[in-house]
Amino acid sequence: MLDPTSYIITKILKSIPLGKNTCVEVVDSNGIIISSNNPSRILTSSDHDRFLSSLAINKKTSIGFCHRCHLDEGRDRSRTNDIMAFAPLSSASWGVLLREPQEIVFAPASTLKKRFLILGVISILTALTLAIGLSRSIVKPVQTLINATRRIGEGDLSLPVKINSKDEIGVLARSFDNMRLRLHDSLEKIKRHNMELEHIVMERTRQLRESQRKISALLKQVISSQEEERRRIARELHDETLQDISAFLMKMDMCRLYPEKIDIKKIEEMREILVNIHQGIQGIIQNLRPSILDDLGLEASIRWILEKNLKDKGINYFFEIRGHGNMRLDPQIETTLFRIIQEAVSNVAKHSHAENVFVLLKRSEEGINVEIEDDGVGFDVEAALNNVSPDGRGLGIIGMKERASLFDGLLSICSAPGMGTRITLKFPLRKNKKENG
Structure with missing residues (x-):
């Protein structure tokens, strides 16, 4: 047991x-x-x-x-x-x-519980650390990008996107900043272009206003020239032709009252009066449009202009022709050339105080060139073009340029005070169907 x-x-x-x-x-x-x-x-x-x-x-x-x-x-x-x-x-x-x-019984469980608590605390701390790290590496950069997009949306492109990380967000930030720079450059270019366009518009507006002013001045000059031409014709008719006609009528009345006193001398006196009347009317007609331009052509008309405007002033002139001298031009071009040369020679006679004038006419199959040069006092071309005086000074030059441009011609003036004046006129040539044989 x-x-x-x-x-x-x-x-x-x-x-x-x-x-x-x-x-x-x-x-x-x-x-x-x-x-x-x-x-x-x-x-x-x-x-x-x-x-x-x-x-x-x-x-x-x-x-x-x-x-x-x-x-x-x-x-x-x-x-x-x-x-x-x-x-x-x-x-x-x-x-x-x-x-x-x-x-003692629950010691392993308590130990495990403590370990779990410690592990939990470590896990929480790790999670907090990761959260802070993620906040710094993701949330904060994303917030920076959001703020940058807000600034760009409001038009502020001056501040860069400051994210220096090498991850995907950093790559996105750098791409975004490159876009900001390109957008900034584009906006600056647009601003510059807008300023240039505004400047161009202002310049075009100024030019239009200047053109309108010149057109208005030219219109006034045309009206003034018409009135002046009418006054000149009326004065010539009154001072010369009308007086000659009155004298002729008086002679006729005397002959009618005293027919017995009619002799060869009286007839010669009456004939002389008629000749003067005829010459006076012919002079008026030639001043309006010289028949010599239609009858004999441009070269003879230029000689007539030089003779009429310079000879009485005591100014020597030299006229040279080169090229196809007998070829007739389009009547409109001939008239335009005649009027431009007439205006230029008239200005020389009135303002240049020159002693010598040289005129060169060069003709070819492609075009016609005219050069008019004097040894006078000269003038400031820009000042004359930009500051048209109330009495019409400067309008003659503008009128010549406008006449030339109507037929694709080019007129240039080279002058300076004390250096004389040189006028060059170039016209593309259009032949007249009728040529002088």
Whole structure:
């Protein structure tokens, strides 16, 4: 038979590696401890004897909590929580009771819990660190891009996009900044073009106003010239032709009243009066449109202009013709050339105080050139063109240029005070179908 109180069982129980304050006991059906790893508790009543007795009798296992407050004298009597496990023996009405402090039983779980807490704290700190890093690497650059787009949308292209990272957002930021620079350059070009266009528009407006002013002045000059021409014709008719006619009528009346006094002398006087009338009317007609231009052509007309305007002024003139001298031009071009040369020679006679005038007419199959040069006092061409005087000075030059441009001609004037004047006239040639043979 096995003696449960034998020291051998107690020694076996004590040899079991257990933690501090852990006890293994064999309890009988009366709740008496018959063996224990703590020899002082052998044959003592368990502090849960009734409960354990019931379990032993009924062969039931149980695990539960209890507190340790019934230890022997000399032991730590502080109240502690234990885990108690009871397992009945199948061969006897005993049971094995294991009591171990709760902190030892749950030490692995507590350790695991602490480790999980530490791991959780580390994970939270890591997550916070990652969040801060992500905020700096993603959110902040994205916010910077948003602010940059807002500035650009408001028209501010002066500030760069400051993102220096080398990731995709950095690449996007650099591309965005390059776009900002190109957009800034494009806007600057547009502004410059707008300023240039405004300047061009202002210049064109000024030119139009200047052209309108010149046209208005030319129109006034045309009207004034017409009135002046009418006054000249009226004056010539009144001072010369009308007086000659009146004298002729008086002679006729005298002949009618005194027919016996008619002689060869009277007839010669009357004939001379008629000749003067004829010459006066012919002079008026020639001034309006010289028949010499239609009858003899441009060269003879130029000689007539030089003779009529310069000879009485004591100015020497030299006229040279080169090229196809006998070829007739389009009547409109001949008339235009005649009027331009007439105006130029008239200006020389009135204003140049020249001693010599040189006229060169060069003709070819491509065009006709006329050069008129004098050794007079000269003048400031730009000032004359840009500052038309109220009395019409400068309009003659403008009129010559306008006449030349009507037939694609080009007129240029080279002059300076004290340096004389040189006028060059170039016309593309259009032949007249009728040529002088």
